[in-house]
Amino acid sequence: MNPRPLTDREQHLIDRYSYCQLGMTPQTFYAKWHVSQEAIAAICSRSTSTVRCWFRRGRSYRRPTPTDLRHLALMDFLLDHFEQIPPDLSLALCPPRQDKTEV
Amino acid sequence: MSPPLIPNEQECSQMPPCISKPAITTQALHQIGYQQALKDFAFNDLLHQLKTYSDASFDAAWVALTTQEAETLAGILIQTLSANLNGNLLAAYLDATRCKTLGTVNPLTSLQLPPPATELPPTFPDVELPRYLYGDRLRWISNGEITDWGTAIGRFYSFAPHRCCWQWCYLIWLDADSPSAAWVKADIAWEDDIEPLETEETL
Numbered sequence: 327m328n329p330r331p332l333t334d335r336e337q338h339l340i341d342r343y344s345y346c347q348l349g350m351t352p353q354t355f356y357a358k359w360h361v362s363q364e365a366i367a368a369i370c371s372r373s374t375s376t377v378r379c380w381f382r383r384g385r386s387y388r389r390p391t392p393t394d395l396r397h398l399a400l401m402d403f404l405l406d407h408f409e410q411i412p413p414d415l416s417l418a419l420c421p422p423r424q425d426k427t428e429v
Numbered sequence: 430m431s432p433p434l435i436p437n438e439q440e441c442s443q444m445p446p447c448i449s450k451p452a453i454t455t456q457a458l459h460q461i462g463y464q465q466a467l468k469d470f471a472f473n474d475l476l477h478q479l480k481t482y483s484d485a486s487f488d489a490a491w492v493a494l495t496t497q498e499a500e501t502l503a504g505i506l507i508q509t510l511s512a513n514l515n516g517n518l519l520a521a522y523l524d525a526t527r528c529k530t531l532g533t534v535n536p537l538t539s540l541q542l543p544p545p546a547t548e549l550p551p552t553f554p555d556v557e558l559p560r561y562l563y564g565d566r567l568r569w570i571s572n573g574e575i576t577d578w579g580t581a582i583g584r585f586y587s588f589a590p591h592r593c594c595w596q597w598c599y600l601i602w603l604d605a606d607s608p609s610a611a612w613v614k615a616d617i618a619w620e621d622d623i624e625p626l627e628t629e630e631t632l
């Protein structure tokens with residue numbers, strides 16, 4: 327199967343996404359939404375041990391990666407706007423988990 | 430769970446129960462001592478200076494310096510000072526403190542600029558050997574909480590902002606019973622954040 331060629335608009339979209347500075351710090355996310363640090367870990371696909379370091383002070387503070395910041399920004403965007411997203415798009419973006427449905 | 434908050438003296442004095450309670454917990458005593466140490470060793474002054482600093486090269490307000498960044502900078506500055514102690518300087522300061530003339534000593538001049546952050550050390554791969562090997566059983570160092578554990582399955586050399594130098598980072602495959610294994614199979618950790626997992630027989 328041959329890959330589909332890109333239109334100018336699509337190429338422009340890729341450029342915008344590639345250079346997008348979208349990011350949200352764990353502190354901002356934590357202050358805005360009533361979530362646990364475990365939830366933040368799950369959003370970012372990191373361990374809770376790592377996430378705890380993002381909230382520490384002083385020498386044991388560790389900085390999240392840009393990927394972590396983008397995860398949180400996208401989650402924040404979804405939480406703010408999911409009601410405006412058409413259900414079929416929402417399903418395609420985050421399909422419900424298939425496991426444990428029929429046991 | 431929110432990050433730990435350190436009460437200060439002012440808050441304590443505004444809450445009478447804090448003073449009138451007959452027994453002060455070990456934890457509270459530790460916090461009071463911790464705050465006193467920050468004050469005694471001028472750490473709070475350094476933090477304040479960092480947060481309000483402004484000159485042609487650096488403006489804390491302009492770069493929106495966060496508290497955590499200020500604390501990391503303060504830590505790095507103190508480490509740099511420790512690594513650059515100078516006999517002449519120490520002798521001069523000791524002399525000044527004994528003669529009680531501190532304040533007239535020449536200011537510190539031995540602080541050096543750290544190497545550029547993003548450049549791989551020119552000596553690579555002849556750098557410090559990694560402390561852990563593939564297959565080693567490791568866990569995140571605990572601050573009193575339950576931490577995750579697993580097996581080292583990879584490593585890479587990367588710039589560690591908290592140390593202002595390059596350092597080994599490990600990819601750790603989490604054990605099935607590690608707390609975060611419910612949503613993630615593996616995670617990365619800096620070398621100074623992990624330690625060997627000592628297997629404890631609980632039979």
